[in-house]
Every structure is written in structure tokens, then in C-alpha cells.
Amino acid sequence: xxxxxxxxxxxxxxxxxxxxxxxxxxxxxxxxxxxxxxxxxxxxxxxxxxxxxxxxxxxxxxxxxxxxxxxxxxxxxxxxxxxxxxxxxxxxxxxxxxxxxxxxxxxxxxxxxxxxxxxxxxxxxxxxxxxxxxxxxxxxxxxxxxxxxxxxxxxxxxxxxxxxxxxxxxxxxxxxxxxxxxxxxxxxxxxxxxxxxxxxxxxxxxxxxxxxxxxxxxxxxxxxxxxxxxxxxx
Numbered sequence: 001x002x003x004x005x006x007x008x009x010x011x012x013x014x015x016x017x018x019x020x021x022x023x024x025x026x027x028x029x030x031x032x033x034x035x036x037x038x039x040x041x042x043x044x045x046x047x048x049x050x051x052x053x054x055x056x057x058x059x060x061x062x063x064x065x066x067x068x069x070x071x072x073x074x075x076x077x078x079x080x081x082x083x084x085x086x087x088x089x090x091x092x093x094x095x096x097x098x099x100x101x102x103x104x105x106x107x108x109x110x111x112x113x114x115x116x117x118x119x120x121x122x123x124x125x126x127x128x129x130x131x132x133x134x135x136x137x138x139x140x141x142x143x144x145x146x147x148x149x150x151x152x153x154x155x156x157x158x159x160x161x162x163x164x165x166x167x168x169x170x171x172x173x174x175x176x177x178x179x180x181x182x183x184x185x186x187x188x189x190x191x192x193x194x195x196x197x198x199x200x201x202x203x204x205x206x207x208x209x210x211x212x213x214x215x216x217x218x219x220x221x222x223x224x225x226x227x228x229x230x231x232x233x234x
Contacts (some may be wrong), residue, residue: 003007006035006096007077007151007188008085009071011062013042015087018192022087023054031096038076040069048087057194060133066143067160067167074151074159083148093147095187100149102183109180110149112141115190124193135146135184143168153180164225167217174195199232 008026014020019039026037037057041049042064049059062072070084081103085091090096092113102111115131117124135141147168156176160167174183196204211224 005033005079006031006081006083007074007079007101007217008037008083009070009073009077010085010087011038011042011066012035012039012048012067012087013064015048015113018087019048019051020053022085022090025090026085027054028094029091029096031100033096033100034079035096036078038073040073042069052106058157065162065164065167067162070160072160072166074091074154075150077107081148081150082151082154083146084143085146086144086191088194089144089146090190092128092187092189095189096185098185103148103150105160105183107181108183109153110147110175111183111185112145112147113141113185114188115145116190117193117196118190119193119197121193121201124196127196127201127205128188139182139183139184140169141182142172142189144189147172161221162219165211165221165228166224167221169212170214190231195232 006209010022023037039049039057039059040062042062046061048053048074049061053061058076060076062069074082081099083099095113099111102108114137115128135145137170141147146208157171157178159171161170165168199207211228215221215224
């Protein structure tokens, strides 16, 4: 049976307003094992980790980019399981127990949750349904679904690539190509609707689909990252 220590790695950039709410939520989750939290700040002036009130959270810095940030957090992790969480995402109440149970099977190397969006707008239920269907069919969950891995496997596969965007998709494609098994847990995370609200639900969704399609067609991630920053500027 695998050990069940979990390290929760949270890459952040200008999340001072959100981070303490996220940490309080995590500390309150029930878990029979041990877990630690690592916040990795990429801001030139690390304002997010400077805003953290808790003293039982590891605070480190890294170059900007979720891939390098999450790799830096994984390198500092003490847990046998790595769980990568966006700062604006909340885990289900039994998330830690569910993750530990999933990785007790030697055949499972990692997994994710289904996506939930914290808004009553019915359009988000359509997006959630589409994401759930895509995840079941492709077995490639995305970063906002709280990816988790056995730490030894994560290191063996090389972690996240240092690319400007789609680091989550690229890693999960390598996992799938290698024939490794993941588990999609039935519960949903609850992620903030802020990016859809800021850009418009339709515009944001179509832009994400377009970026993903171009990535699958071979457009270099750095070029996609430039287009993403231009589309979300302001």
C-alpha cells in the first residue's frame, strides 16, 4: 500500500486577495494522513506569499509560468502524493481522502476531479458537462481540475514542461502516450468564474477551444502564450 502524505502545490501570481481564503479552506479539509501546503509565487515582488497569514505554509518563489512554478513546488514537497491546485479553486470536502485512496492502487499514477464552476449561471452547467465528457473520452484532464500524481511517477516522467501555456495538457498527453492509468474522481472542484465573467462566457470558451485546437495541430506553445496574453490584456 502506498503512503498517503500529500503535498498541495499552489502556483500563484498576484493572488493576495484570494490566497488566505484558499488556505483556510484547505486546512479545514478532513484527512487521516498528513499533508503540507506549498505556495509558489512568481511575481517580481512576491506580494501573494507576503500576504499569507499562516505560518504552517511553505512559501517559495520561482520564475513566472505555471510549469516552472509547479516543478519548483514539487521539488520542495515532502509528500508521497503531489496535488496541484489553482489559487481560485476549491476542493471537494473529501478530496484528500479520495486522492489518497485512488493512489493506493499500484496501477494508478495520478488523476484529477471533474470541473465545477462556482456560479448559478446555467451556461456554466453546459461548460461543466462538456468538460466532463471531454475528460472521460480523452483521459486528459486540465489543470483547473486539480491534477494529482504519485510523486515518484511525476519525477520519473519529468514533471511539467517549461512552456508558456498548455503545460497541463502536454504532461497529460505524455502520461496517456506512455500507457499509464489515471483516475478521474467523481466529485467536482469549484473554480471561480472570474475569467469567464471578465472576458465573457462565450468569448472565453471559444478562445480556449481555439487555443487548444491550435496546440493539438502543432502551434508552438510560446506563440499560443503570446496570443493568450494579447486576448486577455486589460
